[in-house]
Amino acid sequence: xxxxxxxxxxxxxxxxxxxxxxxxxxxxxxxxxxxxxxxxxxxxxxxxxx
Ligand SMILES: [Zn+2]
Numbered sequence: 001x002x003x004x005x006x007x008x009x010x011x012x013x014x015x016x017x018x019x020x021x022x023x024x025x026x027x028x029x030x031x032x033x034x035x036x037x038x039x040x041x042x043x044x045x046x047x048x049x050x
Contacts, residue, residue, distance in 0.1 A: 025038035031048040042049055 022038065026035045027038050027040075027050075028034070029036055029043040029046065029048055029050065031043060032046040034043065034045045036043055036045070036050075040050060
Protein backbone atom coordinates (compact mmCIF):
# COMPACT_ATOMS: atom_id res chain seq x y z
CA UNK A 1 0.00 0.00 0.00
CA UNK A 2 2.92 2.29 -0.71
CA UNK A 3 1.05 4.09 -3.49
CA UNK A 4 -1.94 4.89 -1.30
CA UNK A 5 0.35 6.46 1.27
CA UNK A 6 1.95 8.74 -1.26
CA UNK A 7 -1.49 9.80 -2.50
CA UNK A 8 -2.50 10.67 1.06
CA UNK A 9 0.73 12.61 1.47
CA UNK A 10 0.07 14.48 -1.77
CA UNK A 11 -3.45 15.32 -0.64
CA UNK A 12 -2.18 16.69 2.67
CA UNK A 13 0.42 18.81 0.90
CA UNK A 14 -2.19 20.12 -1.51
CA UNK A 15 -4.53 21.12 1.33
CA UNK A 16 -1.68 22.96 3.08
CA UNK A 17 -0.80 24.69 -0.19
CA UNK A 18 -4.42 25.82 -0.70
CA UNK A 19 -4.77 27.03 2.89
CA UNK A 20 -1.57 29.04 2.53
CA UNK A 21 -2.79 30.45 -0.79
CA UNK A 22 -6.16 31.51 0.70
CA UNK A 23 -4.35 33.18 3.61
CA UNK A 24 -2.25 35.15 1.13
CA UNK A 25 -5.23 36.25 -0.95
CA UNK A 26 -6.23 39.87 -0.55
CA UNK A 27 -9.02 42.09 -1.77
CA UNK A 28 -9.57 45.83 -1.90
CA UNK A 29 -12.20 47.54 0.24
CA UNK A 30 -14.45 49.52 -2.15
CA UNK A 31 -14.93 52.23 0.47
CA UNK A 32 -11.37 53.09 1.49
CA UNK A 33 -9.40 50.97 -0.99
CA UNK A 34 -7.28 49.37 1.70
CA UNK A 35 -5.85 45.90 1.09
CA UNK A 36 -7.59 43.37 3.38
CA UNK A 37 -7.70 39.56 3.69
CA UNK A 38 -10.07 37.88 1.20
CA UNK A 39 -12.11 36.17 3.95
CA UNK A 40 -12.84 39.39 5.89
CA UNK A 41 -16.52 40.11 6.48
CA UNK A 42 -15.88 43.70 7.48
CA UNK A 43 -13.14 46.09 6.50
CA UNK A 44 -10.85 46.43 9.55
CA UNK A 45 -10.10 50.02 8.59
CA UNK A 46 -13.46 51.67 7.86
CA UNK A 47 -15.88 48.94 9.08
CA UNK A 48 -17.57 48.64 5.71
CA UNK A 49 -19.53 45.37 5.37
CA UNK A 50 -18.14 43.33 2.47
ZN1 LIG B 1 -12.61 50.01 4.15
